[in-house]
Amino acid sequence: MEQIRLIEEKQVLTVWAEMNRQTEAVGKNINAAVEPILAAVRTEGDAAVRRYTKQFDGIELDSFELAKSELDAALAAAPAELTNALERAAARIRAFHAKQLQNSWMTESADGTVLGQRVLPLERVGVYVPGGSAAYPSSVLMNIIPAKLAGVDEVIVITPPFKSERGRLAVLSAAKIAGADRVFTVGGAQAIAAVAYGTESIPKVDKITGPGNAFVAAAKSMVYGKVDIDMVAGPSEILIIADDTADAEYLAADMLSQAEHDALASSVLLTTSQRVAEETAAALKRQTAERSRREIIEKSLASNGLIVVCESLASAAEIANTIAPEHLEIVTENPMAMLPKIRNAGSIFLGAYSPEPLGDYMAGPNHVLPTSGTARFMSPLGVDSFIKKSSFIMATPELLESLTDDIVVLAENEGLDAHAQAIRVRREHPLR
Numbered sequence: 001m002e003q004i005r006l007i008e009e010k011q012v013l014t015v016w017a018e019m020n021r022q023t024e025a026v027g028k029n030i031n032a033a034v035e036p037i038l039a040a041v042r043t044e045g046d047a048a049v050r051r052y053t054k055q056f057d058g059i060e061l062d063s064f065e066l067a068k069s070e071l072d073a074a075l076a077a078a079p080a081e082l083t084n085a086l087e088r089a090a091a092r093i094r095a096f097h098a099k100q101l102q103n104s105w106m107t108e109s110a111d112g113t114v115l116g117q118r119v120l121p122l123e124r125v126g127v128y129v130p131g132g133s134a135a136y137p138s139s140v141l142m143n144i145i146p147a148k149l150a151g152v153d154e155v156i157v158i159t160p161p162f163k164s165e166r167g168r169l170a171v172l173s174a175a176k177i178a179g180a181d182r183v184f185t186v187g188g189a190q191a192i193a194a195v196a197y198g199t200e201s202i203p204k205v206d207k208i209t210g211p212g213n214a215f216v217a218a219a220k221s222m223v224y225g226k227v228d229i230d231m232v233a234g235p236s237e238i239l240i241i242a243d244d245t246a247d248a249e250y251l252a253a254d255m256l257s258q259a260e261h262d263a264l265a266s267s268v269l270l271t272t273s274q275r276v277a278e279e280t281a282a283a284l285k286r287q288t289a290e291r292s293r294r295e296i297i298e299k300s301l302a303s304n305g306l307i308v309v310c311e312s313l314a315s316a317a318e319i320a321n322t323i324a325p326e327h328l329e330i331v332t333e334n335p336m337a338m339l340p341k342i343r344n345a346g347s348i349f350l351g352a353y354s355p356e357p358l359g360d361y362m363a364g365p366n367h368v369l370p371t372s373g374t375a376r377f378m379s380p381l382g383v384d385s386f387i388k389k390s391s392f393i394m395a396t397p398e399l400l401e402s403l404t405d406d407i408v409v410l411a412e413n414e415g416l417d418a419h420a421q422a423i424r425v426r427r428e429h430p431l432r
Helices: 009-026 030-044 046-057 068-077 080-098 137-150 165-178 188-197 214-223 248-259 274-288 294-304 313-323 335-341 356-361 397-413 417-428
Strands: 005-008 105-108 114-121 124-128 154-158 182-184 207-209 237-242 266-271 305-309 327-331 347-350 387-394
Touching: 005 009, 005 274, 009 266, 009 305, 009 313, 030 046, 030 188, 030 214, 046 188, 068 165, 080 137, 080 165, 124 137, 124 188, 137 154, 137 165, 154 188, 188 207, 188 214, 237 248, 237 313, 248 266, 248 274, 248 294, 248 327, 248 356, 266 274, 266 294, 266 313, 274 294, 274 305, 294 305, 313 335, 327 335, 327 356, 335 347, 347 356, 397 417
Parallel strands: 005 305, 124 154, 124 207, 154 182, 237 266, 237 327, 266 305, 327 347
Antiparallel strands: 105 114, 114 387
């Protein structure tokens, strides 16, 4: 294994920027490959979806949609330990996200004017679930449960044709437990196009959520505007802030939990302890040799892994806020004291017993998180992701009259005479 890079604090942001440039370069040709797929599905519908499914997945499908009975059968056939774990995770996810629910509101002033805001769920949402050789039932729960809590009428799952019985049982069981309404076995960019534009058998949705590979991410970004999307997710990231009290074996294990996703995943440790830095580097080498995805981990750590010795926890927090990581672990003597210093992070894990995989599966907060620095302005997936808001106004003649002169001044200042006249006409010709 190539040794993970240990660098000085002053180098970290420069090295991080270079790592991001390399990641961007890897995907520079993906849009060109995705564009014709989107165009074909938009014009040819089901025929194009079938053609690309055969080309990319090696499967000819007569029907894309699974019968609801298949979900019931999968839940019955899945191992009890799996379904029990999914049920427990679903309960915790529901409990957390239920606290995010918003209500419509309305106020009436003394003159009778009514102002308010309506909070409405989206009508139909498409949830992409990665498939193929791996299956991620946890992503099924994390995407569907907040959508159903928000009141979405119809949640559609799109997932590549299953390559294993284990994956099929896991995904379909999770879909049933989470409350999916329909499931289509279509994957890749063609699946994104199908739910963005609609085909003869796959309905158009209002929003697409869920993680996927680079082609899926590119497709989502390219259909945005026709439909809403959750985010364009980049490679997975973990950044850990640790002091001298941290356990190097824990730190290494947590870094590997991200590095095993893919070779582009990044794992960064910021520590105030030279000893912890050196011990973690040694633990990474030792633990990597024991992992089943060793080859991926080695590539990830070699290209996107960093250990940095920082002067202080305050400077480590500043670096973290600049990087704005997807996952931020704070493993210090008093992690809660560090929380006010953190402004930019997707999800924050406090203390030695809050490892990132706890959030991936069972804690309750969502694991669909902003990546690539977008935590500076984006939030995790949640109930808010599946609602829309409309404001409403019902003014009285008295209110309009009291505001007429000011509105006319502002409208004419902007050169919008018709706006001004729409106000003046009501003064000049009041209703009888």
